[in-house]
Amino acid sequence: MKRTWYSxxxxxxxxxFIVVPFLxxxxxxxxxxTDEGIKFTLDHIKRLWDPIYLMVLLxxxxxxxxxxxxxxxxxxPVGLILASKEYSSKKVLAxxxxxxxxxxxxxxxxxxxxxxxxxxxxxTILEFLHIxxxxxxxxxxxxxxxxxxxxxxxxxxxxxxxxxxxxxxIVEAAEDLGANYITVLRRVIIPLSLPGxxxxxTMVFMPAVTTFIISRLLGGGHYILVGNLxxxxxxxxxxxxxxxxxxxxxMVIILISMGVLRKYDEGHEGGAIW
Amino acid sequence: MVxxxxxxxxLYIIFxxxxxxxxxxxxxxxxxxxxxxxxGGFTLKWYLELFKDTxxxxxxxxTLMIAVLSAIIATVIGTAAxxxxxxxxxxxxxxxxxxxxxxxxxxxxxxxxxLMLLFVFTKAITQMGLGFFTMLLAHITFNIPYVILSVLPxxxxxxxxxxxxxxxxxxxxxxxxxxxxxxEIMPGIITGLILAFTLSxxxxxISFFTTGSGVSNLSIYVYSMAxxxxxxxxxxxxxxxxxxxxxxxxxxxxxxxxDSSNVKEGAK
Numbered sequence: 001m002k003r004t005w006y007s008x009x010x011x012x013x014x015x016x017f018i019v020v021p022f023l024x025x026x027x028x029x030x031x032x033x034t035d036e037g038i039k040f041t042l043d044h045i046k047r048l049w050d051p052i053y054l055m056v057l058l059x060x061x062x063x064x065x066x067x068x069x070x071x072x073x074x075x076x077p078v079g080l081i082l083a084s085k086e087y088s089s090k091k092v093l094a095x096x097x098x099x100x101x102x103x104x105x106x107x108x109x110x111x112x113x114x115x116x117x118x119x120x121x122x123x124t125i126l127e128f129l130h131i132x133x134x135x136x137x138x139x140x141x142x143x144x145x146x147x148x149x150x151x152x153x154x155x156x157x158x159x160x161x162x163x164x165x166x167x168x169x170i171v172e173a174a175e176d177l178g179a180n181y182i183t184v185l186r187r188v189i190i191p192l193s194l195p196g197x198x199x200x201x202t203m204v205f206m207p208a209v210t211t212f213i214i215s216r217l218l219g220g221g222h223y224i225l226v227g228n229l230x231x232x233x234x235x236x237x238x239x240x241x242x243x244x245x246x247x248x249x250x251m252v253i254i255l256i257s258m259g260v261l262r263k264y265d266e267g268h269e270g271g272a273i274w
Numbered sequence: 275m276v277x278x279x280x281x282x283x284x285l286y287i288i289f290x291x292x293x294x295x296x297x298x299x300x301x302x303x304x305x306x307x308x309x310x311x312x313x314g315g316f317t318l319k320w321y322l323e324l325f326k327d328t329x330x331x332x333x334x335x336x337t338l339m340i341a342v343l344s345a346i347i348a349t350v351i352g353t354a355a356x357x358x359x360x361x362x363x364x365x366x367x368x369x370x371x372x373x374x375x376x377x378x379x380x381x382x383x384x385x386x387x388x389l390m391l392l393f394v395f396t397k398a399i400t401q402m403g404l405g406f407f408t409m410l411l412a413h414i415t416f417n418i419p420y421v422i423l424s425v426l427p428x429x430x431x432x433x434x435x436x437x438x439x440x441x442x443x444x445x446x447x448x449x450x451x452x453x454x455x456x457x458e459i460m461p462g463i464i465t466g467l468i469l470a471f472t473l474s475x476x477x478x479x480i481s482f483f484t485t486g487s488g489v490s491n492l493s494i495y496v497y498s499m500a501x502x503x504x505x506x507x508x509x510x511x512x513x514x515x516x517x518x519x520x521x522x523x524x525x526x527x528x529x530x531x532x533d534s535s536n537v538k539e540g541a542k
Contacts, residue, residue, distance in 0.1 A: 004453075007358025007370065010351050010418060014373055017415040021388035022376075024395055078288055081281045093285070095523070100292050102519045106478055106496045106514040111295030113500065113510075114302065121298060149291070210381040213478060217500055227383055234387060234483070244391070247384045254381055 028244035044245035053229065053246075060226040063137050063140065064208035067147040071155040071204045074148070074195065079159030079196070080189075083166070094160065102234055109217050110144050116218070138220035146214040155202035162196030163189070198261050206254055226250060296516060303509035320510040327507065333495040336406065337475060340491065342412035345470040351414070352421025352470075353463050357455070359422065360429040374419045385416060386483035393484060404486030412484040413474045420473060421466035472517030 010256065032041045047053065082093050115122045116136040136142060166189065174184045177193055189199075213226030219225075224232075226246065233243030303321070307314025322331060334349045359370055377385055402408065432455065440450035445457075456463075485494065499505050527537035 003447075004358045004361050007355040007362070010355030010358070010422075011370065012497075013351060013418065014416070017389065017392070017411065018373065022384075024391040025384070025388040028391065053404055058521055073286070079327065084281075096289065096293070097387040099520065099523065100296060102523065103296065103512070103516055104476055104478075104496065106493050106500070107299070107508070107515070108295060110496060110500045110508060111299045111512070114298055115295055120517055123293075149295070152292075160361070162277065202342060206381060210383050212383065217497075230383055230387060234390065240391070243387065247387050251380060251384045258379060 013065075025248055028241050029248045030245075032241060044241050045249065047242060048249060056224050056229050057226050057249075058109050060209050061142060062075070063225065064205050067144050067151065068201055068205045068209045070144070070148050071152050072201065074154035075152055075200065076159055076197070078156045079163055079193075082156070085164035090164075094157075097153055097156060105150050106213060106217075108150060109214055112142070112146055112149065113137060113217055116145075137218065139222065140219075142218040143215050143223065143225075147208045147211065148220040150214065151204045151208055153199040154207075158199040158203065159193060159196040162193045166192055176204050184216065202258050202261055205256070209254070218269060296512075299509050300516065303506065303513045305509075308506060314484050320506045321514075324507050324510045324514075330492075330495065330511065331409065331505070333490050333492045336409075336489060337491040337493075340410050340481075341408070341471050341474040342414055344410055344474050345398045345467050348414050348417035348470045349421050349463060349467045352466060353425050353459075355418070356422045356425035356429060359450075360426065364466050374422055377416050378419050378423075382477075382479040383483075386412070386480040389415065389480065390483040404484060405489045406485075409481050409485045409489065409491070412480050413477065416477070416480060417470035417473060420469045421463075424466035424469060425459055425462040428459040464483045 029044055030042065031038050032043060033039075048057070077099075082090060082097070085093060114120055117123065118137075120136075126136075128258065144167055170192070171184055171188060174188045210227050212225060212231050215223050215225040215228055230243055230246050230250070233239045233246065237243075304316050304318070305314060306319075307480070328488075340528040359367055359374075362370065389412045390404070393402070393404055393411075397403060436458070437450055437454055440454045441447065445453065476493070480496065481491050482494055485491070490498070496508060496511075499508055
């Protein structure tokens with residue numbers, strides 16, 4: 001089957017729609033148009049070091065880390081429980097976990113707006129319990145809640161799939177050798193499920209750090225994360241150079257952090273994912 | 275025993291967390307009163323208004339058109355590409371595969387922004403403003419890698435001697451491809467097609483940056499509506515979408531379990 005030319009349409013397509021846009025992004029990030037024409041500059045990247053923008057970037061990373069940690073803490077036991085179930089109920093439960101993901105995530109986030117706003121269900125319940133709650137919607141907590149809600153399945157599913165493939169006899173061997181459940185969990189199950197944990201972390205962290213819809217809907221108009229900043233530069237301010245520079249930096253940060261995580265993963269697994 | 279109870283309770287809490295917002299949307303879609311938190315009685319009027327709303331039906335039409343077209347085109351290009359990549363030499367394969375992973379790993383917002391740059395930059399030459407067509411091109415672009423990634427594993431599993439046997443028996447290479455290889459990798463192609471379709475329907479970020487004024491899909495419509503203020507019509511729309519997804523999933527699940535039991539029977 002020497003039919004490598006079958007892939008040429010794809011290669012041409014990717015050259016036009018992936019490589020050229022990427023080069024354009026680079027071009028806009030590092031140039032400025034003056035009266036004498038277009039010149040190379042680092043000003044746009046430097047501008048990102050302005051405390052205002054740096055704060056935005058740090059806040060996005062901070063919220064994304066909080067969201068990832070919460071997802072891991074909540075999600076790991078879920079994966080563990082789902083994987084330990086009997087086969088028939090396991091499939092149904094895993095499916096129940098996936099169904100919400102099939103609903104457009106804007107609609108799901110919008111549903112949280114309904115719940116959290118003044119007069120909404122959560123608000124009313126808290127009021128009924130006399131828990132002070134001046135403001136639920138349009139806060140940091142609301143944004144993190146929205147992120148956790150939307151991205152939790154991304155954490156649970158990889159952990160679940162690694163744990164279902166786990167060789168049960170290893171766990172039994174540890175138990176035979178006198179380890180109690182906590183020791184088995186700490187010394188056997190968790191180390192063996194690390195690849196799932198790592199792909200869960202990347203799958204949660206990446207969308208969390210770049211989101212601009214969740215922060216816009218649940219954080220209100222004034223709320224700015226790096227995603228909102230990019231969107232603003234392109235759609236409102238019209239400063240494409242700066243917008244491209246932020247996108248470029250964001251991309252570099254994400255690709256590097258994913259590379260580091262994958263490397264760490266390889267050390268444990270002994271095999272690359274790709 | 276206690277541990278089992280705790281596990282069960284934990285799972286229930288998580289499921290309540292996952293489903294509460296959806297249940298609330300469904301319940302409020304039947305609420306007479308426009309303000310939430312206040313139950314004004316049962317009504318179907320939001321559904322009626324939803325069907326009368328031309329803006330929503332246009333958005334739905336755009337969403338489905340783009341999902342179907344982009345899924346089909348991406349599947350054709352992606353399947354051909356996978357067959358090509360499968361037969362490439364080691365180095366060439368590595369280069370192309372890294373290129374393939376780029377849109378998968380890249381944040382959506384960066385992909386969206388860079389595609390927007392391309393479309394605006396080339397507007398002078400192509401005379402093509404941002405709109406339906408640019409959105410379609412963008413969707414095809416982010417769909418192709420997923421098709422390739424679903425088809426490639428099937429090609430790896432394929433026994434290459436079957437293809438060679440077909441050639442020995444006098445089939446032309448393209449006949450053997452159509453009659454032997456394609457049917458063998460069909461499950462991968464179908465998975466890719468379904469994946470592409472659902473990704474396209476669910477996408478917001480890339481569509482948002484690559485569409486122009488006037489052309490919106492459902493996600494963009496919901497976004498603008500939610501920002502303008504809450505509208506019970508969205509609740510009705512979400513209920514319909516949720517039920518559609520649920521029914522589709524049940525059918526697929528039923529078919530799949532039937533298939534697997536057939537396979538088991540065949541194995542006996």
